[in-house]
Amino acid sequence: MYGRKDKKFKLTPAMEDYLEAIATIKQKQGVARVRDIGDFLHVKPSSVHSALSNLSKRGFVIHERYEFVDLTSEGEKAAKDVIKRHEILLNFLTTVLGIDWSVANKDACLMEHSLSGETVQKLTKFVEFAQNRPGQDRPEWLHSFEHYYQTGEFRNCRKRAGK
Amino acid sequence: MYGRKDKKFKLTPAMEDYLEAIATIKQKQGVARVRDIGDFLHVKPSSVHSALSNLSKRGFVIHERYEFVDLTSEGEKAAKDVIKRHEILLNFLTTVLGIDWSVANKDACLMEHSLSGETVQKLTKFVEFAQNRPGQDRPEWLHSFEHYYQTGEFRNCRKRAGK
DNA sequence: TAATAATCTTAGACTAATCTAACATTTAAA
DNA sequence: TTTAAATGTTAGATTAGTCTAAGATTATTA
Numbered sequence: 001m002y003g004r005k006d007k008k009f010k011l012t013p014a015m016e017d018y019l020e021a022i023a024t025i026k027q028k029q030g031v032a033r034v035r036d037i038g039d040f041l042h043v044k045p046s047s048v049h050s051a052l053s054n055l056s057k058r059g060f061v062i063h064e065r066y067e068f069v070d071l072t073s074e075g076e077k078a079a080k081d082v083i084k085r086h087e088i089l090l091n092f093l094t095t096v097l098g099i100d101w102s103v104a105n106k107d108a109c110l111m112e113h114s115l116s117g118e119t120v121q122k123l124t125k126f127v128e129f130a131q132n133r134p135g136q137d138r139p140e141w142l143h144s145f146e147h148y149y150q151t152g153e154f155r156n157c158r159k160r161a162g163k
Numbered sequence: 164m165y166g167r168k169d170k171k172f173k174l175t176p177a178m179e180d181y182l183e184a185i186a187t188i189k190q191k192q193g194v195a196r197v198r199d200i201g202d203f204l205h206v207k208p209s210s211v212h213s214a215l216s217n218l219s220k221r222g223f224v225i226h227e228r229y230e231f232v233d234l235t236s237e238g239e240k241a242a243k244d245v246i247k248r249h250e251i252l253l254n255f256l257t258t259v260l261g262i263d264w265s266v267a268n269k270d271a272c273l274m275e276h277s278l279s280g281e282t283v284q285k286l287t288k289f290v291e292f293a294q295n296r297p298g299q300d301r302p303e304w305l306h307s308f309e310h311y312y313q314t315g316e317f318r319n320c321r322k323r324a325g326k
Numbered sequence: 327t328a329a330t331a332a333t334c335t336t337a338g339a340c341t342a343a344t345c346t347a348a349c350a351t352t353t354a355a356a
Numbered sequence: 357t358t359t360a361a362a363t364g365t366t367a368g369a370t371t372a373g374t375c376t377a378a379g380a381t382t383a384t385t386a
Contacts, residue, residue: 097285107282114273122260129311141304148292
């Protein structure tokens with residue numbers, strides 16, 4: 001409804017990063033300052049400033065000179081969206097593929113801006129499927145994958161009686 | 164060995180796209196012209212030109228004025244690398260997640276530049292695991308995922324006797 | 327072979343994102 | 357409450373990647 005698909009409102013990866021950073025910092029510290037955002041994203045205050053003036057013009061953040069930075073409801077929504085995508089990807093990479101957190105986190109950062117809605121949705125379902133199976137922590141096939149990854153051998157989970 | 168991790172040689176996503184395009188076009192048509200590359204990537208010939216002069220300076224392509232474009236062995240290697248990542252991602256998205264080819268292809272294009280070696284490797288193994296299980300086309304759990312995706316219900320593949 | 331079409335190159339403008347360096351304001355401390 | 361430190365802003369440069377428009381070269385075809 002809010003036209004996130006409209007070209008006029010489409011955020012670049014960098015701008016999504018800023019929104020994500022602001023939301024994350026606010027969540028942790030209550031308020032977000034220019035400095036914090038810069039530290040979070042490893043960019044200089046002047047870069048933050050120009051990003052903020054862009055996002056502010058476009059209605060995603062509120063930023064008065066020398067004051068704390070805040071998100072509009074539009075900005076908050078966009079930030080939540082990015083963070084959710086990030087978490088889904090991170091979850092997939094760590095719990096399904098078994099990638100180290102720090103590598104997975106970096107990869108999630110890189111992927112979170114580019115994926116189509118359809119892929120994100122399916123991935124979400126996939127992670128749910130891999131995690132939430134009732135009555136067991138991890139499904140058998142996931143253990144089998146680990147085994148395959150370690151040894152290159154297919155383990156007979158069922159079928160064919162064997163071994 | 165060839166220092167693809169060296170900053171000096173690190174290719175941007177755009178440059179990787181050019182290499183990928185050149186390799187793909189050459190494979191299909193024998194030779195690659197500036198025009199073909201532009202059509203492939205939906206950019207103008209002048210953009211192709213400036214990309215080529217960059218890639219040529221850095222030793223990835225060979226391009227004499229008004230002639231066909233070719234890859235050096237270095238360029239060929241980089242192109243193969245990108246194409247392989249693309250295929251792994253495409254495979255995962257289509258065969259495991261069941262995403263439509265055209266969406267999956269677009270998503271693969273976007274992800275192929277950003278993933279860490281570790282993630283790509285695990286994803287490769289995962290696709291192998293999902294596809295190459297001997298004696299059956301698709302593993303049971305993949306069918307179960309489809310069922311979960313359609314209905315939201317976990318099907319009892321084994322365990323707990325039920326249903 | 328001369329005219330026309332297709333392709334390629336160059337020059338120069340533009341946008342997004344970053345930086346440095348200088349300056350302004352606010353906050354904290356002496 | 358004045359000074360010093362931290363933080364924020366502005367101006368201007370830089371880089372990567374794209375574009376348009378004009379000109380150069382090659383290929384086609386009449």
